[in-house]
Amino acid sequence: MSAIRVEDLRKRYGDDEALRGISFEIEEGEVFGLLGPNGAGKTTTVEILEGYRKRDGGNVEVLGFDPQRAQREFRERIGVVLQSAEPWPNLTPHETLSLFAGYYPRPRDVGEVLDLVGLADKRNVRVKTLSGGQKRRLDLGVALVGDPQLVFLDEPTTGFDPAARRAAWGMIRSLRSLGKTVLLTTHYLDEAQQLADRVAVLREGQIVIMGAPSALTGGSLDAEIRFRRNGEQVVLRTDEPTRVLHELTAEALAAGEELEGLEVRRPTLEDVYLSLVQEEEP
Amino acid sequence: MRIFLHQLRFEQLLFWRSREAAFFIFGFPLLLFVLLGSVYNGKIDGYPASSVLLVGMIGYGAANTAFAGTAIILVNRREYGILKRIRSTPLPAWVYLACTLVSSLLVFTLETVLLFAVGRIFFSAQLPGHVASLAVAVLIGTTVFAAIGLAVTALIRSAEGSSAVVNFILLPMAFLSGSFGPTRRYPTFLRAIGDVLPLKYFIEVVKGIYLGGHALWSRPGALGVMAAWTAGGIVVARLRFGWEPRER
Numbered sequence: 293m294s295a296i297r298v299e300d301l302r303k304r305y306g307d308d309e310a311l312r313g314i315s316f317e318i319e320e321g322e323v324f325g326l327l328g329p330n331g332a333g334k335t336t337t338v339e340i341l342e343g344y345r346k347r348d349g350g351n352v353e354v355l356g357f358d359p360q361r362a363q364r365e366f367r368e369r370i371g372v373v374l375q376s377a378e379p380w381p382n383l384t385p386h387e388t389l390s391l392f393a394g395y396y397p398r399p400r401d402v403g404e405v406l407d408l409v410g411l412a413d414k415r416n417v418r419v420k421t422l423s424g425g426q427k428r429r430l431d432l433g434v435a436l437v438g439d440p441q442l443v444f445l446d447e448p449t450t451g452f453d454p455a456a457r458r459a460a461w462g463m464i465r466s467l468r469s470l471g472k473t474v475l476l477t478t479h480y481l482d483e484a485q486q487l488a489d490r491v492a493v494l495r496e497g498q499i500v501i502m503g504a505p506s507a508l509t510g511g512s513l514d515a516e517i518r519f520r521r522n523g524e525q526v527v528l529r530t531d532e533p534t535r536v537l538h539e540l541t542a543e544a545l546a547a548g549e550e551l552e553g554l555e556v557r558r559p560t561l562e563d564v565y566l567s568l569v570q571e572e573e574p
Numbered sequence: 575m576r577i578f579l580h581q582l583r584f585e586q587l588l589f590w591r592s593r594e595a596a597f598f599i600f601g602f603p604l605l606l607f608v609l610l611g612s613v614y615n616g617k618i619d620g621y622p623a624s625s626v627l628l629v630g631m632i633g634y635g636a637a638n639t640a641f642a643g644t645a646i647i648l649v650n651r652r653e654y655g656i657l658k659r660i661r662s663t664p665l666p667a668w669v670y671l672a673c674t675l676v677s678s679l680l681v682f683t684l685e686t687v688l689l690f691a692v693g694r695i696f697f698s699a700q701l702p703g704h705v706a707s708l709a710v711a712v713l714i715g716t717t718v719f720a721a722i723g724l725a726v727t728a729l730i731r732s733a734e735g736s737s738a739v740v741n742f743i744l745l746p747m748a749f750l751s752g753s754f755g756p757t758r759r760y761p762t763f764l765r766a767i768g769d770v771l772p773l774k775y776f777i778e779v780v781k782g783i784y785l786g787g788h789a790l791w792s793r794p795g796a797l798g799v800m801a802a803w804t805a806g807g808i809v810v811a812r813l814r815f816g817w818e819p820r821e822r
Contacts, residue, residue, distance in 0.1 A: 372662035
């Protein structure tokens with residue numbers, strides 16, 4: 293059964309068409325990444341699925357509910373990490389989680405959640421003394437304390453240093469092992485690659501490609517051969533790199549030339565991503 | 575009910591934990607009462623000056639706790655994303671808002687008790703006779719000013735501006751309504767402004783109960799004005815109140 297089903301979802305803000313008919317499904321237990329540059333429509337999508345915004349068109353089903361209408365039963369089953377939310381500065385992490393735990397019918401044990409987000413040793417200090425990364429982890433703990441089936445993470449590691457990001461990735465992976473369905477938005481490609489089972493790339497309110505991260509590169513771009521001739525960079529794109537390279541080197545050998553800076557590369561996922569989200573050059 | 579008490583307990587914890595806000599909201603009327611009480615003496619309208627001032631300070635306390643407190647706390651929580659966060663949980667919106675009201679009521683009740691204690695100890699003010707009527711008046715005052723606080727929350731756009739806007743409303747209102755002393759000698763136009771403010775009528779009702787020994791219902795006009803302000807506050811809040819940060 294799918295946890296989330298989205299069909300032809302549309303949203304506009306005034307004249308600005310934020311979502312131009314996107315469709316996707318997320319299976320239960322899947323970690324799904326919505327990837328795209330700022331302004332592509334990621335947060336709009338997530339906030340419609342969380343029930344914060346009304347859609348202008350299309351169908352949406354989240355855990356069998358219409359988030360636009362669903363009230364308490366729906367919210368008992370989702371966990372939300374917003375892009376920016378400051379927890380109460382004057383409570384301790386233990387108090388913060390206890391407060392939120394009280395809203396749910398079957399919350400997780402607060403001590404367990406503190407362990408899970410790595411704040412057990414900070415349980416009784418005031419939140420205002422925590423670092424930015426620790427506050428974000430507490431925020432994740434708040435999303436998990438109700439023991440939700442589905443967790444929304446809107447850019448969970450934006451602004452993290454590399455070590456904090458690795459730690460957050462570890463936590464998000466542990467959500468998978470708890471059997472949670474996760475919808476993650478990010479503008480970091482490596483994050484989607486590391487965490488998501490499947491990725492949809494959004495650009496200007498449309499999904500431009502969707503699939504497993506590894507499948508996104510498969511054959512979609514040609515190999516690139518680069519070298520310099522007379523100080524100028526030459527780039528050749530080809531789906532027959534062996535033949536082209538052979539001709540090129542044979543020519544150069546015959547002329548007694550050296551192909552400066554010669555390299556052959558396969559496109560990385562990053563290249564694919566950038567080619568998808570960037571404006572084509574005129 | 576369980577979720578209501580749970581939320582209320584944390585509302586109280588949050589209130590007393592943020593010491594600066596708790597001092598401004600809770601401690602300031604007490605401090606002001608001690609200061610002004612030491613300056614005024616003699617009789618006002620045939621009552622001991624300190625007792626009249628005590629009534630004024632109860633009025634100021636109601637506005638400070640329920641109006642200023644509600645508005646400042648809710649604007650801050652909204653702008654920091656806490657209200658938005660809470661909207662994603664199963665906590666019903668009405669429970670959340672009711673808890674902020676009841677939390678203000680608890681703080682203001684304690685404030686009223688302490689104001690009487692200070693009046694008794696420092697200025698030998700008499701203790702109130704009609705405690706039940708006074709308790710109902712306290713509930714009414716909290717409701718009126720919390721409703722206005724909710725409306726003003728909806729109109730304030732940023733956390734930085736919240737205490738400036740709130741004080742810009744609160745202090746002139748308290749002055750014009752007679753919190754800091756009788757308004758009899760104010761210029762006519764200032765009194766005319768005071769005549770439409772809810773605080774003037776709240777003070778009038780409390781004064782009637784405490785000093786006049788009247789029943790709560792003996793001033794239906796005053797109660798009517800307060801009811802109108804409450805309704806107005808609720809209408810504005812219903813139209814404009816939002817759970818999401820405004821800064822965008």
